[in-house]
Amino acid sequence: MASNFNVKAFLASLTHAPGIYQMLDEHRKIIYVGKARDLKKRVSSYFSGKTQDIKTQALLKHVKDIDITVTHTENDALLLECNLIKKHKPHYNVLFRDDKSYPYIIITNEHPYPRIDFYRGARKKDGLYFGPFPHTTAVRETIHIIQKLFGIRTCSDNFFSGRTRACLHHQIGLCSGSCAGLIDKNEYMADVKHAILFLQGKNDEIIRELQNQMQQAASARSFELAARLRDQITRLREIQQKQYISSDHGNADVIGYAYTAGVACIQLLSIREGRVLGSRAYFPMVPANASLQEILSSFITQHYLVNLQDNQAIPKEIIFDVSLQDEAMIADTLSEQAKHKVMLLHKVRTERKKWLDMAMLSAQQSIATQLLNKVHTQERFQALQAVLHLKKLPTRIECFDISHTLGEETVASCVVFNSQGPVKNDYRRFNINGITPGDDPAAIYQAVQRRYQRKEESKEPRSKSDLSKSYPDIILIDGGVAQLNAAENALQPLLRDLSI
Structure with missing residues (x-):
């Protein structure tokens, strides 16, 4: 603790109210955020003299001050703690990467022929929602299964209204062709109902309904419809065998x-x-x-x-x-x-x-799998160190590439890797403006300048040591000598104190 930080007086001043405490280092950087239902008891426990775990011992060696925020309730303290951890990313807190909002499946209900779609964000759109799913792949796979089983459309309403002939999805068996009038509206709505039951895990109920409909169609000598229903039942049973569905219909x-x-x-x-x-x-x-x-x-x-x-x-x-x-x-x-x-x-x-x-x-x-990938990534970094004759093992690589839309719209991409693999939260895209279309060196210059100008303008301490920690060990540029020279020219004014 700092010599001017009077622990005894500080603890005596604490309240028994709920709140959060932020532990600061010598630069007043937040290194740990914690919550408490009783601030006095919780913070005092750090200085009680009892043996602490190894992590807490390491934390206390760097604590030079503590900031306190009192909240109305324990729940408020927990919410504030979460938001402060997300904002400051303290070194001694467990940090999970930011995630996007939850992905859902939505079946719209504002159109005579409802569609099924991927949906992310607050549930403000009118329709039936299913989820949330753990990731987008699960959503898209489920939508694909429903298309194969029930032929529910996924196209936009504008696309639907402009069709007179069925599109490719109908030709490959993923849509019943409702836009071209190839299915009766009542039949289509029955398929929508079955899709909803499928998403609710009620496969047995769907199969019973389809079997009854198939028998009725066969009795009415509607053999084409009976065959379609038979195929639906077969595909549904195949999928059911691969799925785990519990008898407990809980969430x-x-x-x-x-x-x-x-x-x-x-x-x-x-x-x-x-x-x-x-x-x-x-x-x-x-x-x-x-x-x-x-x-x-x-x-x-x-x-x-x-x-x-x-x-x-x-x-x-x-x-x-x-x-x-x-x-x-x-x-x-x-x-x-x-x-x-x-x-x-x-x-x-x-x-x-x-x-x-x-x-x-x-x-x-x-x-x-993660540990195996980590070993492989480490081996690749070691090989790169040998090829480039680097004095130390690189820990961060940033790569730039330029893409065009017919030579007009120019976009630069920056992807980032560290010893753990891709760092997707640090990926960036730059819309390139004010250059001659197709001028890749100028695009590289602008992208590199914009990427690292932001680091240079950061309000964090900017000693030479800090600079070396803020920038990647290796910057990879896709292109030739002209692109390489452009990147170096963009970096020189920003990194005068570092070698390139």
Whole structure:
């Protein structure tokens, strides 16, 4: 602690109210954010003289001051903690990468022939929503299955109204051709109903209805319709055999985890209407010696409470297998935000135990793959160091490329890699203006200048050491000598103190 920071006087001044505390280093940079239902008790525990875990010992060595913010309620403290962690990314907090809003499937209802579509964002559009799904791939795969099963259109309303002949989707069996009048409206709406039942996990009900319709069509000697219904039943049964559908039609998120070799994996398994919508692995930035409880608590709060646009995205049950500190506070805050009761469960049986086992196994497999990729990436960085005769192993690479639309609209892309692999949150695109169309060197010059001018104008301390940490070890330029010279010319005024 700083010599001018009087710990005893500071602790004596603290209130017993809920709130958050921000620990600062010698540069007054926030290195840890924590919440408390009782600020005096929580902050005092750091200086009680009792043996602390290794992570807390390392943290306290760098703490030079503490800022306190009192909140009205414990729930307010939890929400403020989440937002401050997202904003400041403190070194000693567990950090999960920012995620976009949740992806959904929507079936519109403002058109005589409803369409099915991918949807992301707040649920303001009129229609039926299904989800949220763990990632966009699960959404697109599900939409493709529904197209194959029921022929529901995915085209825009404008495209639909301008058609007189069926498009390619009809020719390859993904659409019933409603735009060209190739299906009766009542039949189409029956298919829409079946698509809704499918998304609700009610496959058996669909099959019973289709079988009855097939028998009626055969009795009426409508053999073409009977054959189409028969094919739907066959495809649906094939899909049903591949899907895991529980007899418990509940909504839950199930969290599995694995933590080894300094790498943590959180596996989120999404269950809606008893049907597994998909699974996604998250790999947070974890400070050394962080506890499993801290990692899980950070995931739950950051995943559900940061950038919350849709309270229905929070399920009624969140299942994992360890107890958490402040578990009641987290459950209350989630319930308040979701507008329905949210239960955190970690003693589960029967179907929920099967879900949890699936999530835990998936986490083990995901972390094994991640560690293997990490080793391969490290080997590639070592090979690059040898080829370029670098004194030290590179830790960050930024790559620039230029693309054109018929030689007119010019866009520059910057992708970033570190020793863990792609850093997608740092990817950037630049619309290039004010140059002659097709002038790639000028485009490279502008993109590089704009990329690193922002770093130069940052309000962070700008010592030579800071500069070397802010810029990549290697910048790759797609092109020839002219593009390379343009990039160097753009960098020279910005990096006078560093070698290029």
